[in-house]
Amino acid sequence: MAQQEPREGRLRPARRLTLTEDVYESIKTLVMDHILPPGERVNIDALARELDVSPTPVREALARLEADGLVRKRPLSGYTTTPLLSRAEFDDLFDVRQLLEGATAGRAATHASAEARQRISAEAAASIDVEAGDGYRRHAAFTALDAKFHDLIAEVSGSPLLRDTITRLHSHLHLHRLYFPVAGAPDTNTEHQRIAAAIVAGDAAAATEAMRAHLSAARERHLPAFDQLPSPGTPRDSA
Amino acid sequence: MAQQEPREGRLRPARRLTLTEDVYESIKTLVMDHILPPGERVNIDALARELDVSPTPVREALARLEADGLVRKRPLSGYTTTPLLSRAEFDDLFDVRQLLEGATAGRAATHASAEARQRISAEAAASIDVEAGDGYRRHAAFTALDAKFHDLIAEVSGSPLLRDTITRLHSHLHLHRLYFPVAGAPDTNTEHQRIAAAIVAGDAAAATEAMRAHLSAARERHLPAFDQLPSPGTPRDSA
DNA sequence: CAAAGCAACATCCTATAGGAAATAGGTTCC
DNA sequence: GGAACCTATTTCCTATAGGATGTTGCTTTG
Numbered sequence: 001m002a003q004q005e006p007r008e009g010r011l012r013p014a015r016r017l018t019l020t021e022d023v024y025e026s027i028k029t030l031v032m033d034h035i036l037p038p039g040e041r042v043n044i045d046a047l048a049r050e051l052d053v054s055p056t057p058v059r060e061a062l063a064r065l066e067a068d069g070l071v072r073k074r075p076l077s078g079y080t081t082t083p084l085l086s087r088a089e090f091d092d093l094f095d096v097r098q099l100l101e102g103a104t105a106g107r108a109a110t111h112a113s114a115e116a117r118q119r120i121s122a123e124a125a126a127s128i129d130v131e132a133g134d135g136y137r138r139h140a141a142f143t144a145l146d147a148k149f150h151d152l153i154a155e156v157s158g159s160p161l162l163r164d165t166i167t168r169l170h171s172h173l174h175l176h177r178l179y180f181p182v183a184g185a186p187d188t189n190t191e192h193q194r195i196a197a198a199i200v201a202g203d204a205a206a207a208t209e210a211m212r213a214h215l216s217a218a219r220e221r222h223l224p225a226f227d228q229l230p231s232p233g234t235p236r237d238s239a
Numbered sequence: 240m241a242q243q244e245p246r247e248g249r250l251r252p253a254r255r256l257t258l259t260e261d262v263y264e265s266i267k268t269l270v271m272d273h274i275l276p277p278g279e280r281v282n283i284d285a286l287a288r289e290l291d292v293s294p295t296p297v298r299e300a301l302a303r304l305e306a307d308g309l310v311r312k313r314p315l316s317g318y319t320t321t322p323l324l325s326r327a328e329f330d331d332l333f334d335v336r337q338l339l340e341g342a343t344a345g346r347a348a349t350h351a352s353a354e355a356r357q358r359i360s361a362e363a364a365a366s367i368d369v370e371a372g373d374g375y376r377r378h379a380a381f382t383a384l385d386a387k388f389h390d391l392i393a394e395v396s397g398s399p400l401l402r403d404t405i406t407r408l409h410s411h412l413h414l415h416r417l418y419f420p421v422a423g424a425p426d427t428n429t430e431h432q433r434i435a436a437a438i439v440a441g442d443a444a445a446a447t448e449a450m451r452a453h454l455s456a457a458r459e460r461h462l463p464a465f466d467q468l469p470s471p472g473t474p475r476d477s478a
Numbered sequence: 479c480a481a482a483g484c485a486a487c488a489t490c491c492t493a494t495a496g497g498a499a500a501t502a503g504g505t506t507c508c
Numbered sequence: 509g510g511a512a513c514c515t516a517t518t519t520c521c522t523a524t525a526g527g528a529t530g531t532t533g534c535t536t537t538g
Contacts, residue, residue: 018314019492020302044520054493056295059521060302063259067306069403075257076499078520092400099342099401161331162338164308165404258522283490293523298491315529317490484535491528501518508511 019053024061026051031070031081032173039083042071068170085174087226093171094219098212100166101150105195105211106204107157116156117200123149124189124196140176142185147172149192153199153211175222184221191217258292263300265290270309270320271415278322281310307409324413326465332410333458337451339405340389344434344450345443346396355395356439362388363428363435379415381424386411388431392438392450414461423460430456 027047030036044062048055062079065071071079085093108120126145150172154163191214198207266286269275283301287294301318304310310318324332347359365384389411393402430453437446 021314043518045518055520056298056492056494059295060299063299063302064306067303075260076520077501089400092398095398096400096404099338103338159331159334161328161335161408165335165408168407169400169404282488294490295522295524315490316531480538482535482537485533487530487532489528489530492526494525495523496521497523498521499519502516504513504515506511506513508509 020057020060023051023053023057024064027058027061027065028070028173031065032176034177036081038081038177040081042079042081044078068168070170070173084178090178090222090226091219093169093174094215096169097166097171098215100162100169101154101215102208102212104154104157104159104162104166105199106208107159107162108153109199109202109204109207111158112156112199120149120152120156120196121200123152124192142188143172143176146188153195156199178222178225184217187217187221188214259296259299262290262292262296263303266297266300266304267309267412270304271412273416275320277320277416279320281318281320283317307407309409309412323417329417329461329465330458332408332413333454335408336405336410337454339401339408340393340454341447341451343393343396343398343401343405344438345447346398346401347392348438348441348443348446350397351395351438359388359391359395359435360439362391363431381427382411382415385427392434395438417461417464423456426456426460427453 027036036042042062044055044058048058051058062071062073066073066079069082071081073079108116112120151163151167154166157163191210195207195210195214198210266275275281281301283294283297287297290297301310301312305312305318308321310320312318347355351359390402390406393405396402430449434446434449434453437449
């Protein structure tokens with residue numbers, strides 16, 4: 001077969017050694033940017049053609065994405081992208097985040113090394129100047145920075161399992177899908193700095209409280225998304 | 240090709256509609272029962288021959304298992320089963336369990352319906368009479384019952400996401416792999432009943448405390464596993 | 479005797495082909 | 509006019525083949 005040809009691959013960033021890995025990231029991006037709309041059916045062959053690979057790695061990537069909860073698979077009907085968060089799922093997500101991330105903040109205040117505290121402090125300060133670019137780019141950059149800050153705290157908490165558990169929630173991906181226009185960036189930065197200060201000071205109780213308050217405020221900020229969209233969380237028939 | 244032949248499949252319980260699903264469960268069982276030893280390389284082709292299917296569904300099932308954390312994939316070297324829990328990972332697991340399952344117990348005490356409280360109470364009582372069979376069978380049955388009890392509380396907690404998060408820890412699978420001989424079954428049942436009583440009484444604080452105490456005690460019961468095995472958690476070189 | 483280089487092997491990774499089931503549309507009957 | 513049935517198409521699911529790469533063992537040289 002002619003598989004040794006260079007082939008003008010469409011989107012393939014750097015060929016990380018395995019095609020499946022690249023395909024996995026590509027599909028994740030497609031889901032995030034609504035190029036694959038929520039609740040829509042995913043055609044494996046079409047996706048393979050689009051990415052210019054064979055269906056096999058696509059299938060493998062989708063299996064991983066299913067375990068991540070980003071797509072669902074109905075036995076003989078194919079894959080569909082996960083619908084947007086319903087209001088109940090949204091509240092559930094933030095309840096769990098408060099539990100998990102409140103714990104990471106508290107642990108970070110206790111366990112973090114001096115160098116780690118430095119990094120957190122720097123990260124909280126750096127996220128102020130995200131003001132360039134249009135609406136979407138700005139939102140994407142802000143979301144990425146927010147995710148980085150939260151992951152940094154989880155990393156420093158000293159519990160790899162807790163960090164993995166939080167990562168698997170894919171909070172920022174779901175929020176990004178749910179709500180495009182960003183609001184309250186200054187508030188977010190202020191809250192981040194308050195969390196960082198508590199961690200640097202080594203006050204576990206204060207760090208936990210600051211994180212929980214931050215998530216509570218973030219939850220309120222995202223709430224309008226449910227009013228402006230036609231019906232963000234109407235569950236498709238999943239018989 | 241001759242793929243429409245009935246084919247005397249070796250282990251294929253009921254053909255749940257998709258081969259991949261069955262293969263997934265089969266491999267999970269193989270990992271649990273040490274037929275695939277911890278830290279060992281997994282040969283895709285050999286596994287496919289063993290299960291009498293083509294490599295494709297095996298590959299797809301392994302991708303899901305990797306997302307679950309039961310196997311690891313090194314880019315061009317193949318899959319390996321996850322090593323047994325190290326002492327640090329073991330402690331980490333129970334820390335996270337205390338956090339998560341303490342919360343489910345508390346929520347269950349508050350949110351559960353009357354019917355749900357009934358089920359929990361019955362389940363805690365039923366798990367007493369697990370005494371038949373040889374060592375391994377007895378252990379497997381006990382592990383399954385314990386998992387069922389914990390999942391029941393998670394289900395009743397009213398947070399689907401929290402339940403999924405706990406399920407993804409695969410606590411019982413890891414413990415099962417780590418430690419074959421079971422000990423302290425009566426203690427476990429007593430502790431379960433204490434948790435159930437607190438939930439039935441609707442005392443959230445007591446339920447949380449009972450769950451955390453139970454997990455703390457269970458952690459102590461499992462601890463000898465690290466003394467008797469040669470080197471349960473020695474991390475293989477993972478360069 | 480040890481270390482580096484080379485060659486053979488095994489294994490993974492990707493691509494393609496074909497059968498089976500579900501879905502959608504049109505037609506016919508009541 | 510509506511509903512049920514049938515047919516055609518699309519899509520998924522499984523199987524097989526071949527190229528590329530990593531690994532291992534052996535040989536050779538310093």
